[in-house]
Each structure stands twice: as structure tokens, then as C-alpha cells.
Amino acid sequence: MCDDLLEGSGEWLLERNDFRQWEFSTSSTVLWLHGIPGSGKSKLVACIIGHLQKSPEFLPGNFAFFYCMRGDSDKERSNPEEVIRSLLRQLAFHDDPSNSYNPFNASNSLKDPVAKLYKEKAAHSQKTRHEVEKFTKKECIDILTELLKGCSTTIIIDAFDELDRSTRGLLFQVFDTINGELRKSKDGGIVRLLVSSRNDQDIVRKLANYHNIEIGVEDNKKDIERFVYVEVAKAISSGMLLSGNVSQDLQSEIESVLIKKSRGM
Secondary structure, three states: OOOOOOOOOOHHHHOOHHHHHHHOOOOOEEEEEEOOOOOOHHHHHHHHHHHHHOOOOOOHHHEEEEEOOOOOOOHHHHOHHHHHHHHHHHHOEOOOOOOOOOOOOOOOOEOHHHHHHHHHHHHHHHHHOOOOOOOOHHHHHHHHHHHHOOOEEEEEEEOHHHOOOOOOHHHHHHHHHHHHHHHHOOOOOEEEEEEEEOOOHHHHHHHOOOEEEEOOHHHHHHHHHHHHHHHHHHHHHOOOOHHHOOOHHHHHHHHHHHHHHHOOO
16 A cells, blocks of 8 residues: 555654554554644555555454545545445455445355345345435444444544535544444444544544644654655666766755755655
8 A cells, every 4th residue: 555655654653652552452442643734644544554454463354444535526535424335335345345246146245234235225126126225324324333343343534634524523423323332232343443634623623532643744754854865866866867967965965955845744
């Protein structure tokens, strides 16, 4: 997930106490990664995903993530209800969520609660000769609750602030509802939720009391320095910068200015 980053980038985050407490928590918990625009939140989230996927305990069927985005080209990526459906779609399979979403396919690995409801909707669709209806919000919440019982599940939502401001609180309500049901269940269940966002006030009010890591200038400093050194050296060796005619003193000056002007971004 973070193949385009320099090796070692983001390691400062993986070593932070708040992150490690979240990663190895034995109870449901939230980690909020936040910072100003351009501070590298999405790149760090990609590194976290890559890190988790390399873990020996990683199970694809117990992991889901969603990258939010605001814009006219893909409005679903800013719709909280579509986030819920996407998370359900990823968690609906025992292993590979890329399998066809079709419980009548003998090769599928859909989990029972999802397959049961889909069969009911498919049967109704055949009877009425209409397309199979999407799962409703309530159906998604009920099935997610069933899927998460007795499991340890990790859910990551990047750029939460890109969701529609008037409706994004729905997601917090959904997670609160699911956690409440898991606490009451004899099977239990753990949900580790990671959210990245800007410091919008409604998000601050909801998440400030959980584990949280604010990305500051000093946090990214070493990553930025390493990036600048590598890219300036590449530009000189390829002749893209002043046809490669750059003295060591000038190279150091260019690097220093770029690092200073980056301001942690």
C-alpha cells in the first residue's frame, strides 16, 4: 500500500505509544490521526495498512478500509451510508473480498448472515422482476454486528472530513451502536477503528478523548529530509537540475531551502 514511499517513511508513527496501544488493544478502541491539509495523513494511513497486512495475525476477512473523497465525480465516496456498505462488503467474505458478490456461486466464501439476506433479496428480485435491492442502512448495521461478534476486527477510514458534513455523524452513531451490541453479546467482539482527518470541530468533539496522534512538523521532519536528499540527487544525476552542473555547496543550499519551505508538508 505504500510502495511509492521511501523505505523507512512513517516508522515514527508505528513506534508511537498511542499507535501501539491501539494496534495491540484487547478491547474495542479508536485511534484518531489528525493534522493540517498536506501533512501526509493519507500516506501514513497507507503505511499503517501495509504494516498491518504484514502481521502474522492478519486476516483479510477481519479487515476493512475506506478512503473518503468529496467531489462531483464520485459522490458515493462522501456518502456515509456507502461507507457502511463498503465496509460490509469487505467484511462479508471469509478471505478474499474480490470474490463475486453472489451466494449462488459455489466458489464464493460469503459469511452466513450476508448470504442468507442476499438469497432473500435475490428471490424477491426474481419474483418481482426487479434488480436486487441494496441492503438498507439498518440491514447493514444488523449484519455488521453479527459479523463482528466473537472476532477481532480492524476498520480504517481515511479523510473522514471529506464526508458530507451534515450526515457524517451517522458513522459515529453506527459504531457506537455496534459496540454497544458487542458488549451485550455473550460472544463479545473487538473493533479497532482508525480515523484520519483534519481538525474539524465536530470530529474533534467526538474523538479528542480517544487515542490520538497529531502530525506535527517535527514528526515528518526526517521523512521530508530523506525525500529531499534523494530527489535532489536524482535530479542532478539525471541532468534535470541545471543540466547536472551543481556544486556540493549549491546542492546543500537547495536541499536546505526545500526542507525549510516544506514546513512539515
